[in-house]
Structure formats: structure tokens, C-alpha cells
Amino acid sequence: MDTSSDSDLGRPRTGAALLRESVTMTIRQAMFDELAEAGYARMSMEAVTRRAGVGKAALYRRWPSKEAMVVGLVSEAAAEHIPTTTDTGSLSGDVERFVKETMGSLRHPLASRIIPDLLAESARNEALHEALHLTVLAPRRAAVSMLLRRAADRGELPPDIDESLAIDLFGAPLYFRMLAVGGQTDDAYVSRLTNAIVAAISASH
Incomplete structure (x- = not known):
């Protein structure tokens, strides 16, 4: 009470x-x-x-338990860095901001060590996988889904795009670049990646 x-x-x-x-x-x-x-x-x-x-x-x-502690604290930290969904006025602008905000989160000195480890562990631990998907991945996918629907409403995307595939295209290249292979992520890279994502999601139907 x-x-x-x-x-x-x-x-x-x-x-x-x-x-x-x-x-x-x-x-x-x-x-x-x-x-x-x-x-x-x-x-x-x-x-x-x-x-x-x-x-x-x-x-x-x-x-x-350890699992509850990790999921709880990682979820709290992830919630502080969900990309914003305010309309920039264009699909390209929305994508670029998503890329920059995600990049900022991944540049945290602990992120490059924690995220790959948790992804690997979640492949072996079903409970951890489900918990991280629900609390970490799902909110980000929902934010991208809103961005895509807004672009479709503006006529920038066809209404029949494969939304699930389009959402995958937002995060996968950047995570692979920053957490797996490394390499520059300067303004020129952000511009090229933004253009590539826009082209790819426009064709995902």
C-alpha cells in the first residue's frame, strides 16, 4: 500500500x-x-x-541471480541510449541520426567488450537470449519501425517493404564494422553508410 x-x-x-x-x-x-x-x-x-x-x-x-542482475543493469543502460525518433523531415536525415547515435553508444569503452560477449553467451543461453531480446533489442527495433512507417507515410518508401529485413539493415553493418572488423567511422563513412542503408531498405520488398 x-x-x-x-x-x-x-x-x-x-x-x-x-x-x-x-x-x-x-x-x-x-x-x-x-x-x-x-x-x-x-x-x-x-x-x-x-x-x-x-x-x-x-x-x-x-x-x-547473476542473470537477473546482468539483464536488469544492461537493460537500464540500453534504455538510456535508444535512438531518438523525432522526425528530421526525411528518411536520409532519420537514418543518419540513427547511425550517429548508435555509433556514439558503441564507442563507449566497455561496449566493445561487453556486447560481443553477451551476444555469444546468449547463443548458448536461451533465457538470456530471450531477456536481452525483449529488453534491449525489441525497443530499438520498435524505434526503427516507427522511422520506417513515417518514411512510408511521406512517400519515401513503398508501403510493401519487408520491414523485418529493413530493420536488420539498420544495425547490422554498423555493429559489424565497430565490434568485429574495426576501421574508420568518420563523417565520410557515416555518409556512405547512410546512403547504403537508404538504398537497401528502399529495395527491401
């Missing part, structure tokens, strides 16, 4: 609430550092507690 009164709304959090938030943020950073260093398979709740300098109870009060 919610026992808060109207006078409590907007009141700044103090004391125990701030302490809990501080501990959670410390654990979050420790988890990402440990995940990047050890990988999902070798990472343990105990290792995270040592790195964070907290007791096991602090973790188990928040998450019942």
Missing part, C-alpha cells in the same frame, strides 16, 4: 534512500567492469561484491 501523501511528492530523497541509490550505482559500475574483464560465463556475484566493496546481501536484495 502506498502511504505517501501529497506533501511527500517532489520532496528530495535523503538518508537511507540516497544511500541505497549510491550502493546500487556502485554495484552497477562494478558489474560492468567485471563483465568487461571476465565475461559473462566467468563472472560471479561474489566477484561483483568484492569489486564493489559490498556484502552479498546487497546484491541479492536487488537481484536473485
Whole structure:
């Protein structure tokens, strides 16, 4: 039961609430550092507690298992970096912004180590795969779907495009470039990739 009164709304959090938030943020950073260093398979709740300098109870009060902790914290981090869906006025403009925002997220120093590891592990762990798809991939695919529908409404795309394939074309080249083979991702590359994605999705029907 919610026992808060109207006078409590907007009141700044103090004391125990701030302490809990501080501990959670410390654990979050420790988890990402440990995940990047050890990988999902070798990472343990105990290792995270040592790195964070907290007791096991602090973790188990928040998450019942390593899987729940990783999915929960990765999902929170991913939600902070979902590409924006504000209309730029053109398909090309929307695609370019998506590319730049996704590129910015992938440039995080931990991303290049964590994302490939989680993708590999999710291929072996069905529960992890389903959880990451639901909380990380699905919101991004939904954002691209909105972008595609908007372009179709403007007449920039045919109404019968293969939406699933078109969505795949948005992320796959950039993820492969940045997380697998490397290479420059300067403004010239962004321009070429934007043009290639627009051409490919226009033909995906």
C-alpha cells in the first residue's frame, strides 16, 4: 500500500534512500567492469561484491541471480541510449541520426567488450537470449519501425517493404564494422553508410 501523501511528492530523497541509490550505482559500475574483464560465463556475484566493496546481501536484495542482475543493469543502460525518433523531415536525415547515435553508444569503452560477449553467451543461453531480446533489442527495433512507417507515410518508401529485413539493415553493418572488423567511422563513412542503408531498405520488398 502506498502511504505517501501529497506533501511527500517532489520532496528530495535523503538518508537511507540516497544511500541505497549510491550502493546500487556502485554495484552497477562494478558489474560492468567485471563483465568487461571476465565475461559473462566467468563472472560471479561474489566477484561483483568484492569489486564493489559490498556484502552479498546487497546484491541479492536487488537481484536473485547473476542473470537477473546482468539483464536488469544492461537493460537500464540500453534504455538510456535508444535512438531518438523525432522526425528530421526525411528518411536520409532519420537514418543518419540513427547511425550517429548508435555509433556514439558503441564507442563507449566497455561496449566493445561487453556486447560481443553477451551476444555469444546468449547463443548458448536461451533465457538470456530471450531477456536481452525483449529488453534491449525489441525497443530499438520498435524505434526503427516507427522511422520506417513515417518514411512510408511521406512517400519515401513503398508501403510493401519487408520491414523485418529493413530493420536488420539498420544495425547490422554498423555493429559489424565497430565490434568485429574495426576501421574508420568518420563523417565520410557515416555518409556512405547512410546512403547504403537508404538504398537497401528502399529495395527491401
